[in-house]
Amino acid sequence: MSDDPIKISPEQLSGIRLALKEYEGEFRRSIETSTGFFEKLFALDAALMGVAATVVMAIMARSEYPTCPLREAVRGLVVIFNLLGFSLVFAVIHHFLAVNIAANDAAYADVDLTGAGMRETFQIALANTPGVGEVATAQAEVVKGMMHQKLVTEPQKKIVTAKQRKHRCMKISGNISIGAFLLAYFFLALCSWRIW
Numbered sequence: 001m002s003d004d005p006i007k008i009s010p011e012q013l014s015g016i017r018l019a020l021k022e023y024e025g026e027f028r029r030s031i032e033t034s035t036g037f038f039e040k041l042f043a044l045d046a047a048l049m050g051v052a053a054t055v056v057m058a059i060m061a062r063s064e065y066p067t068c069p070l071r072e073a074v075r076g077l078v079v080i081f082n083l084l085g086f087s088l089v090f091a092v093i094h095h096f097l098a099v100n101i102a103a104n105d106a107a108y109a110d111v112d113l114t115g116a117g118m119r120e121t122f123q124i125a126l127a128n129t130p131g132v133g134e135v136a137t138a139q140a141e142v143v144k145g146m147m148h149q150k151l152v153t154e155p156q157k158k159i160v161t162a163k164q165r166k167h168r169c170m171k172i173s174g175n176i177s178i179g180a181f182l183l184a185y186f187f188l189a190l191c192s193w194r195i196w
Helices: 010-060 071-127 134-195
Strands: none
Touching: 010 071, 010 134, 071 134
16 A cells, blocks of 8 residues: 555546535535424424413313313323423424534634635745745645644534534434424324313
């Protein structure tokens, strides 16, 4: 195995960059779609919690509540209320993580811009410095590589790792939110069936 670096042509590099931009676009679209769905679930959870609380209060306000056959339905509605609240909390967590992922995207773009600026600055400095020999150019390339590693590559790796972790947590919180919402509807059907 040789120690020579792999040569990538500018055409190959532009193809890789194009594929990466396409992936990033799809990833953002996926998060936007997911966020839109959970905004609707968030509103539905809040509305149903309001309805459940109103029904429970109306039943409990009746003078015959202690002996009322609807007492069991009130317990079911309290369970439904708690499940909707659980779903609501995880929908909020899902949104919070989506906002953090967007902030990571912005930080990544900022670091990328720093790297592009640094590369261009080195190129301009080398091109406009008269009498620069091959040794000085090679040394400048080494310094540029070290600076790029420290200022661009390492921060981008951290950002990507954090983004991947948050995306996994976002998916999990979304699944928990949907599960609690569906379970609440199951209990709603069960309570309705018992009342009839």
